[in-house]
Amino acid sequence: MTGPEYAVIAGVVFLAACLQASSGFGMGMLAAPVIAIIDPALLPATLILLALLVTVMVTVTERQSLDLRGTGWALAGRIPGSFLGAWLVAASSREGLAWVVVIVVLMGLVLAVRGWAPRPRRRTLVAAGAASGIMGTATSIGGPPMALVWQGHEGPRLRGTMSAFFMVGSAISMTMLWLAGAVTPDMLALALWMVPAVVAGYVASRYVNRFLTPGRLKGLAFGASALGSVLLVLQLVLSG
Template sequence: MTALGLALLAGAGFLAAAVQAITGAGFGLVAAPVVLLLAPALVPGPLLVVTVALMSLAVVTGYRSGGRLGREDARLLVPASAGIVIGTAAMFPALGWVGEHESLIRTVVGVGVIVAVIPMLVPGFPAPAAGPVVISVAGVLAGVLTVLAALPGPPLILTYPATNAARYRTGLAVLFLVASLAALMVLATGPGVAPGGWEGAGVFCVGVLAGFCAGVVAGRRLPLAVVTYGSRLTVLSAGVALLMPLVG
């Protein structure tokens, strides 16, 4: 990989981690399309390994900054986590097909993400009722998308309720951690976590750590409305980014 490619990879890690720290979401959404262009061997396995480490750090940071989760959070996190495991397990028989149809998958996921998020960016549009059933279905979809493209974010971001910015960030981090771990287990039993190698992963991780630290500082006093709207914008951006290679 060229020096320019490595610099862009570090920049992608910085931006994705900063967005994650500020909005509670967006790491995979921002990083996956860019990493797929610059270092396709890092998607999804190595990117998921980095995501596990980052989400673990985000959960700890969230708890220490006022984002402690309680019983009401568990009422949604447990069914969502169960859905994630089911979704990732269901993708195991399709791993070979996924590898052979990357372009088709990118198109379907990109269009679906854009169609789902655009109405939620309109002021006054009602958010879906996020009960255990809705969030468990979102979890299943997140598990499927995690294996397809390391993108668990869209279904969870668009359905997970937000009552407090710190708790919102922490709750999403828990779900992204579960999704990444489940997907890694599926990949480990199939083609392997990193069949294409780890080239560029070190530089990417440096950017991720720097970006997360910057994001934590920048997002401490942001109101909840800004955090949630920002997370939805990351969903839209990811959908557009997935379709960009097709335009080119």
């Protein structure tokens, strides 16, 4: 990659980390389309590693507000979902995964805009966890299913619960990808270079939380995700 491409990725990772730390989700939705435009081969492991770092920091910060019971049921679905997601990565082409990123993001946006809000019951949490495992492992975008289920939580409880789930889920996904041989040295190197951007995004989120409401943060996530998906579709069409 060129210097400007590194700079673009660092910028979007900074914004995505800030968004993730502020609202509990959105890192993959914001950053995955942009990284897929630059080099689809860097997905999904690079973003999953960076999301793991963000979620560890937020979970520690918001540990007093966790919904441990709900997180446990969601993780029960995440594990088998991660197996299937790792298989998709091993069996799919780079272009195919890029299209999956677009479809996943747009599906999440449509459901969120339509206001679908399933109740966080046991079966719903397990199903959402499984969907998040498949999507998160295959595309690094596992937020939409859990955001729909837990959208009734607010503030620290939403951030803490989502982060605890994604912290464990990201670790599971990375293990599955590693066993599937889908983690390359380039992915690890880029993730290492992006650590300062992630930490800076987390620090910025502590200030952003004072000025932006959860509704505005979600609007920012959805708008940025929609723009990234449109750009990715154009890139795929033109390259085809």
